[in-house]
Amino acid sequence: MSTAIHDIGYRHYDGPRQKHGQTVRALYVHNLRTLFGLGRGGKAKVIPFALLAMMMLPALGDIAIKAVVKQPDSFPMQGYGYILNPLIAIFLAAQAPVAASREIRYRTVPLYFSRPVGPRDFVAAKFGAFTTALLLLTALPMTVMHIGFLLTRQGIVEAASQPGAFRDVSEIPTVMEATREWAFGLIGALLLALVLSSFALLVAAYMPRRGFGIAAVIALYLVSNAVVGIAQGIALTRSAYDLAGWLNLFTPFNLVYGTQVALFKADGGVIAAPPPSGTGIFFLLFCVIIVAGSLAALHARFRKAGA
Amino acid sequence: MGVITVENVSRWYGNVVAVNGISMTIGPGVTGLLGPNGAGKSTLIHMMGGFLEPSAGALKIDGQDIWGHPEVYRHIGLVPERESAYDFLTGEQFILAMARLHKLPDPRGAARRAIGLVEMDYAAQRQIGTYSKGMKQRIKMASALVHDPAVLLLDEPFNGMDPRQRLQLMDLIRGMAEQGRTILFSSHILEEVERLATHIEVVVAGRHAASGDFREIRRLMTDRAHVFSLRSSDDRALAAAVIADGSATAVRVTDQGLEVEAGDFARFTRLLPRLAKESGVRLREVSPSDESLESVFSYLVEK
Amino acid sequence: MNSTIASLTLRGMLGRRRAVLLFLLPAVLLGLSVVLAATGYDTLSTSTGVLHAFGIVVLLPLLALIVGTGVIGPEIDEGQIMYVLTKPISRASVVLTKFACAVGLVVVFAVVPVWAASAIMVGPESDVSWAFAVGALQGGVVYAAVFLALAVVSRNAVTIGLIYALVWESMIGGFVAGSRNLSIQSWALSSVDALTSATTVNIGSSATTGLILTAITVTAALTLAITKLRTLTLATAD
Numbered sequence: 001m002s003t004a005i006h007d008i009g010y011r012h013y014d015g016p017r018q019k020h021g022q023t024v025r026a027l028y029v030h031n032l033r034t035l036f037g038l039g040r041g042g043k044a045k046v047i048p049f050a051l052l053a054m055m056m057l058p059a060l061g062d063i064a065i066k067a068v069v070k071q072p073d074s075f076p077m078q079g080y081g082y083i084l085n086p087l088i089a090i091f092l093a094a095q096a097p098v099a100a101s102r103e104i105r106y107r108t109v110p111l112y113f114s115r116p117v118g119p120r121d122f123v124a125a126k127f128g129a130f131t132t133a134l135l136l137l138t139a140l141p142m143t144v145m146h147i148g149f150l151l152t153r154q155g156i157v158e159a160a161s162q163p164g165a166f167r168d169v170s171e172i173p174t175v176m177e178a179t180r181e182w183a184f185g186l187i188g189a190l191l192l193a194l195v196l197s198s199f200a201l202l203v204a205a206y207m208p209r210r211g212f213g214i215a216a217v218i219a220l221y222l223v224s225n226a227v228v229g230i231a232q233g234i235a236l237t238r239s240a241y242d243l244a245g246w247l248n249l250f251t252p253f254n255l256v257y258g259t260q261v262a263l264f265k266a267d268g269g270v271i272a273a274p275p276p277s278g279t280g281i282f283f284l285l286f287c288v289i290i291v292a293g294s295l296a297a298l299h300a301r302f303r304k305a306g307a
Numbered sequence: 308m309g310v311i312t313v314e315n316v317s318r319w320y321g322n323v324v325a326v327n328g329i330s331m332t333i334g335p336g337v338t339g340l341l342g343p344n345g346a347g348k349s350t351l352i353h354m355m356g357g358f359l360e361p362s363a364g365a366l367k368i369d370g371q372d373i374w375g376h377p378e379v380y381r382h383i384g385l386v387p388e389r390e391s392a393y394d395f396l397t398g399e400q401f402i403l404a405m406a407r408l409h410k411l412p413d414p415r416g417a418a419r420r421a422i423g424l425v426e427m428d429y430a431a432q433r434q435i436g437t438y439s440k441g442m443k444q445r446i447k448m449a450s451a452l453v454h455d456p457a458v459l460l461l462d463e464p465f466n467g468m469d470p471r472q473r474l475q476l477m478d479l480i481r482g483m484a485e486q487g488r489t490i491l492f493s494s495h496i497l498e499e500v501e502r503l504a505t506h507i508e509v510v511v512a513g514r515h516a517a518s519g520d521f522r523e524i525r526r527l528m529t530d531r532a533h534v535f536s537l538r539s540s541d542d543r544a545l546a547a548a549v550i551a552d553g554s555a556t557a558v559r560v561t562d563q564g565l566e567v568e569a570g571d572f573a574r575f576t577r578l579l580p581r582l583a584k585e586s587g588v589r590l591r592e593v594s595p596s597d598e599s600l601e602s603v604f605s606y607l608v609e610k
Numbered sequence: 611m612n613s614t615i616a617s618l619t620l621r622g623m624l625g626r627r628r629a630v631l632l633f634l635l636p637a638v639l640l641g642l643s644v645v646l647a648a649t650g651y652d653t654l655s656t657s658t659g660v661l662h663a664f665g666i667v668v669l670l671p672l673l674a675l676i677v678g679t680g681v682i683g684p685e686i687d688e689g690q691i692m693y694v695l696t697k698p699i700s701r702a703s704v705v706l707t708k709f710a711c712a713v714g715l716v717v718v719f720a721v722v723p724v725w726a727a728s729a730i731m732v733g734p735e736s737d738v739s740w741a742f743a744v745g746a747l748q749g750g751v752v753y754a755a756v757f758l759a760l761a762v763v764s765r766n767a768v769t770i771g772l773i774y775a776l777v778w779e780s781m782i783g784g785f786v787a788g789s790r791n792l793s794i795q796s797w798a799l800s801s802v803d804a805l806t807s808a809t810t811v812n813i814g815s816s817a818t819t820g821l822i823l824t825a826i827t828v829t830a831a832l833t834l835a836i837t838k839l840r841t842l843t844l845a846t847a848d
Contacts, residue, residue: 047769054777086776094769211683211768212628215676218772219631222672223638226664230642233659234651356696359843375840380696390689393618395625407614408697450693 024121031129035095051091052137055084059141063148070152070159072172075145077185078266081138081192082257088137089221089253092196096204097213099130100298104305105208113306122306123299130201134193139186146182150175184264192256195287198294199252205301224251232273244273249286259283309369309382309457309489310334311355316364318350325350327513328364333458333491337484339504340493343608347513348493349388352462355491356385368458381409384451388462391443394436398427398446401435402453409454421453422446424479440467448476459483461492465499477503497604509607516607524603533572538564538592539583548586554578566596615694615707619681623715631676632715635669636723643727654738657731658808661742665724666798670716670749671775677715678757679767681708686842687765701839705832709758716750741806749798752824755831756794762835762842797824 037044062075081088103109112122153175160169173181200217207213228251235244248254248271260266262280275283311333318326326347342348353359354366357373357380366373373379392401402421406414422431425445430438435446444467451459461480465473480503484490494500500507501521509517509524517524539545542565549555549567554575557568569575583590624632642660646652682705685691694704724746728739761767779795797820804817 043766047766086780090769090772090776093772094766207627209628209684210687211679212631212676214768214772215672216631218776219635219672219676222668222776223635226668227638227642230656230660230664234646234656358692358695360841377695377700378698380698383696385692385696387689387692390692392693393622393690395621396618404614404618405693405697408612408694408699410698 020116020121023115023117024125027117027121027125028128031099031126032132035099035129035133047094048091048133051087051094052140054087055137056141056144058084059145059148062145063152066148066152066156070156072156072160072167074149076267076270077142077145077178077181078188078260078264079257079270080142080145080185081189082253082270084138085253088134088192088196089218091137092134092200093214093217093221095133096130096197096200096217097207097210099126100201100204101208101210101213104205104302105210107305109302109306119299119303119306122302123295126201127197127295127298130197131190131193134197135189138189138192142182142185142189146178149173149178153178184260184266188256188260188264188266191259191287192253194291195252195256198291198298202294202298202301205298221252225253227251228254229272236273241273242276245275245279248273248275249283252290255283255287255290259287308335308487311458311489311491312367312370313351313355314365314367316351316354316361316366318347318354318359318362324513326354326361329510329513329515330364331508331515331518333489333508335484335487335489336506337480337504338489338491339500339507340491340510341497341500341507341604342493342495342510342516344495346510348495348510349462351510352385352460352491352493353387356383356387356460381454382457384454384456384459386444386447386451386459386461386464388466392435392446392450395434397432397434398422398438398449399431401446402431402449405450406453411454417453417455421449424452425449426475441469441472444468445472445476448479457488459488459490459492461490463494464492465494465496473499509604511608517603521603533569533575534596535567535569535575536564536592536594536596537567537579537590540589540591541586544586545583545588545590548582548588549579552578552582564592611710612699612703612707615699615704616711618694619708619711620715622684623677623680623711628676628680632673632719635673636719639664639669639723639727640730643730647730652731654732654808657728658738660731661724661728661738662799662802665720665727665742666746666749666795666802667780669724670720670746670798671753671779671795673720674712674716674750674753675757675768675771675775677712677719678754679761679771681712681715681761682758683761683765683767686762691842695839695842702836705758705762705835705839709755709832709835712754712758713751716754717747720750721746736808737806738808741802741804741808744805745798745802748801748821748824749794752794752797752827752831755828755835759831759835759838762838794824794827796820 033039034044036048037046058075058080065071066074076083103112109122113119153172156172157169159165160167160172199220203216203220204213207216228247232244232247235241235247245258248258254271257266257271258275259280261268261271261274262277262283268274313329313331313333315328315330316326317324317328329347329351340348340351350359354361355373357376360374368379368382371379373383396404399418399422402418403414406417406421411417422428425448427442427445427449430442435443438446444464448461448464451461459480464476468476477499480490480492484505492503506519507517507521507524508515537545542560546558546560546565549558549565554569554571555567556570559566567575579593580590623629639660642664643652643657646656646660682691685694695701721743725739725743728736728742732738757767757771760771764770779793796815800815800817800820
């Protein structure tokens with residue numbers, strides 16, 4: 001019986017391979033689909049889509065009011081995300097573990113890193129996907145609201161032109177003004193998505209057990225909101241308006257909306273204490289620091305998990 | 308005394324039938340539950356362990372329904388395949404907790420004995436989260452033994468064990484069977500079942516395909532010819548004689564001897580010595596070459 | 611009440627990372643109250659505001675969620691509950707023991723800190739401290755029962771509990787007057803209102819109704835949990 005190695009046709013693949021960017025794109029698409037439960041059966045879709053639907057309600061209500069009652073007052077555009085922050089927070093808490101901790105929990109990270117995917121690509125794909133998901137949550141309703149405005153504007157103008165109308169035609173925003181609000185709103189939504197996703201991914205990555213990851217994200221959101229709210233309340237009663245404005249830095253939704261108020265002239269009446277004038281750039285810088293710091297820590301975490 | 312009866316049990320999930328009208332009786336001794344992956348073995352064991360409600364039929368231990376009656380757990384020990392024990396407890400703390408939950412009169416003693424039986428004394432003070440796969444299996448085994456049950460249900464117990472641990476576990480199981488316990492273990496590894504089980508139950512695609520001693524089962528498979536390996540002093544002469552006689556359906560001459568496919572087992576066994584004597588050929592070795600569990604099994608699975 | 615189950619449950623809850631979260635939340639409340647007291651901002655209205663807005667609205671439900679789902683949820687998810695269910699112990703005993711552990715943890719990590727924070731801010735003799743402590747206890751008991759039942763019924767218990775606490779209780783419960791009777795938070799607050807004479811606490815719903823609804827809800831939730839546990843099919847068993 002002689003020993004031999006048989007040629008059964010194993011071939012080394014020498015043909016064309018796709019570029020590195022394709023890998024990152026594939027990971028990104030995969031993560032985004034997982035965040036909305038696509039490709040995972042019915043149950044995983046319920047919560048993300050239910051939250052998306054709830055986010056759409058004010059926009060749809062706004063259109064309905066404009067079309068039927070023909071009132072020009074609208075739900076705040078730039079403040080959309082801020083006002084609906086509990087819903088966004090729930091999406092954040094529920095889906096951050098889905099994006100960040102599944103691979104860590106089931107110890108499949110090394111499987112990814114044994115292919116031409118490094119921690120940098122991995123984190124970039126997840127961050128991109130989660131940011132996109134959060135952006136969708138706010139940008140979609142805002143865009144729908146804007147389209148609704150464009151469609152119903154003519155009707156509102158006509159109604160206001162009638163004698164005895166409650167509103168003057170000059171009070172109705174022009175298409176230019178409204179579109180500008182919408183554009184600024186989108187930028188704000190992007191900023192919000194960037195800040196929230198980087199931070200939530202970091203927290204979830206350190207809490208592999210799903211239930212506790214959700215609880216940790218929500219705890220940070222609620223506690224920071226409550227503490228800042230209390231501190232601002234006290235500051236305002238002592239007329240320390242500037243201090244109250246600065247305190248916005250310490251809770252994520254206020255941080256981002258404060259930046260919008262300072263830089264894009266969002267409606268300062270929506271939050272309790274608008275930031276002091278001229279501090280917009282500082283707020284923006286703080287956002288950047290949070291995003292950069294969270295991503296760096298996330299990179300370190302995945303590098304360790306893939307070792 | 309520790310007899311499990313499965314009475315026409317079925318389990319389905321929507322349109323998928325995992326277990327289809329299985330009836331069997333598991334009595335004292337070691338019974339192997341054999342079947343390919345996805346045959347429904349785990350489902351059946353989980354139903355026997357009271358973890359899954361049968362969609363139809365009933366599972367009973369000594370006449371008492373298992374599902375919904377936690378008292379039967381005094382007499383049943385279950386070693387699951389997938390569920391791992393509490394990671395944050397040490398082996399000893401875990402077994403002690405199990406002993407206490409069973410309300411044993413001497414929990415510490417029972418725990419120590421159970422840990423000794425599976426030879427885990429050396430690691431009992433370490434957290435279960437630090438154990439290797441085989442060690443986790445053994446501590447699960449200890450948790451099933453601590454209350455000295457009459458019935459033991461083991462779902463793929465040899466998974467992840469190295470050869471030495473496997474032999475140890477087999478000895479342990481044999482010892483317990485000799486004490487009169489009823490032990491059922493599932494496996495898809497034929498050598499394990501062949502070595503250990505005195506009685507097998509074969510489950511294929513949710514149906515009960517065969518039960519009993521596997522050699523007996525082979526004999527019952529009359530629609531398949533038995534294959535014998537023969538070595539003699541003159542193979543070709545013997546081959547000619549066998550073909551001439553007609554009780555064989557095929558004869559093959561190899562350099563290891565003859566391979567004879569006998570359609571009629573009984574006739575052939577009586578025939579062979581006579582043929583050999585008449586041809587003046589001395590028989591050196593006669594052995595059935597397809598009575599292994601493997602051939603029985605593959606036959607049943609293909610069916 | 612089974613001491614072994616209690617010991618297993620508590621050991622599981624107080625291991626490493628989870629314990630951090632449990633200590634962190636009341637620590638923030640206590641820290642806040644110390645700062646307010648030290649800087650002299652602890653007026654009655656501020657203090658009751660903090661106890662209400664942070665203690666009852668944030669700390670209590672969040673802690674009860676973590677504890678109520680944590681005493682049984684992870685065990686069911688990973689199948690380890692099997693080791694408890696394959697023993698001659700009634701399912702009622704399992705659920706009630708875990709519920710008792712959950713209530714105990716809520717007392718230690720929410721009720722006592724609320725009382726302590728109040729004592730730091732308005733002083734221990736004030737009836738505000740006892741009122742809030744009792745309200746927190748009442749709310750905590752109901753939350754724990756509801757979240758425990760939720761954890762037995764659904765694998766998404768934490769998220770559903772969050773939607774209840776954040777969306778239902780804050781957004782809707784605040785706007786629609788009749789729905790106040792469906793909000794655990796308002797039952798707790800109605801008891802607080804009834805027990806303190808401080809005028810800054812004014813809820814406007816009846817404490818008796820709140821107590822009755824509390825009792826009914828706790829009984830219903832625990833019964834649901836016990837029934838569901840009897841017919842529990844492990845996810846890993848399929």
